[in-house]
Amino acid sequence: MIINCIIIEDEPLAMERIKSFVLKVPFLNLLQCFDNGIEAIGFTQTKKTDLLFLDIQMDGFTGIQLLESLTKRPQVIITTAFDKYALKGFDLNVCDYLLKPFTFERFMQAVTKVYDQLLHVENADSKNFIFVKTEYRLEKINLNEVLYIEGMRDYRCIHLNGRKIMTLQTFNEFEQELPSKQFCRVHKSFIVALDKIENIERDRIRIATELIPISDTFREGFYKIIR
Numbered sequence: 001m002i003i004n005c006i007i008i009e010d011e012p013l014a015m016e017r018i019k020s021f022v023l024k025v026p027f028l029n030l031l032q033c034f035d036n037g038i039e040a041i042g043f044t045q046t047k048k049t050d051l052l053f054l055d056i057q058m059d060g061f062t063g064i065q066l067l068e069s070l071t072k073r074p075q076v077i078i079t080t081a082f083d084k085y086a087l088k089g090f091d092l093n094v095c096d097y098l099l100k101p102f103t104f105e106r107f108m109q110a111v112t113k114v115y116d117q118l119l120h121v122e123n124a125d126s127k128n129f130i131f132v133k134t135e136y137r138l139e140k141i142n143l144n145e146v147l148y149i150e151g152m153r154d155y156r157c158i159h160l161n162g163r164k165i166m167t168l169q170t171f172n173e174f175e176q177e178l179p180s181k182q183f184c185r186v187h188k189s190f191i192v193a194l195d196k197i198e199n200i201e202r203d204r205i206r207i208a209t210e211l212i213p214i215s216d217t218f219r220e221g222f223y224k225i226i227r
Helices: 012-024 039-046 063-068 086-090 103-123 171-179 215-227
Strands: 004-010 030-033 051-054 074-078 096-097 129-132 139-141 146-152 154-160 163-167 183-187 190-193 199-200 205-208 210-213
Touching: 004 012, 004 039, 004 103, 012 030, 012 103, 030 039, 039 063, 051 063, 063 074, 074 103, 086 199, 096 103, 103 171, 129 163, 139 163, 146 171, 146 210, 171 183, 183 210, 183 215, 190 205, 190 210
Parallel strands: 004 030, 004 051, 051 074, 074 096
Antiparallel strands: 129 139, 146 154, 146 190, 154 163, 183 190, 199 205, 205 210
């Protein structure tokens, strides 16, 4: 598996160092380098990008702002000289956080983690079932039976044909587990099965008897997928 990546870094020396690391790794394919986030966003909207090496403290448009503006995020490895953004970075579900100056060995730990995660997602796309923990057992879920998944406080409710299953599994865990070609996050509280959508009107999805809202955060990514 080849991982297509870009570097977003406004310090020339730091960019060259990260670039030299990337070029040493056989499974990384460097598409482009950017010294600002605005150009990088435009690039990721037109070119398939699997991984961002992202500096945080940049003039004008910070790395955090860039992450918050992306509706469908690639994997992200933050590269920064400041540790104060670590918590915010992990809130935004980044894969790793590298503090400058970092070694090639530490860099390899981060990109290997990304490789493993993407390989897991790739394998998930061929699945037709998953297991979820509910109460004291693991319940097998046939994916062709899933209508949608709904957030209910600390729980997620999996709506199936004729039954419901409650679990503490998080939406992030579901997004890692479910095939991306079959399921899509459309709201902070909903993941829908694309093949179960009956119609869409005024940013509301009808599945069976339910109307599910599409939020601003996920609208662009959802419509891009269904088109």
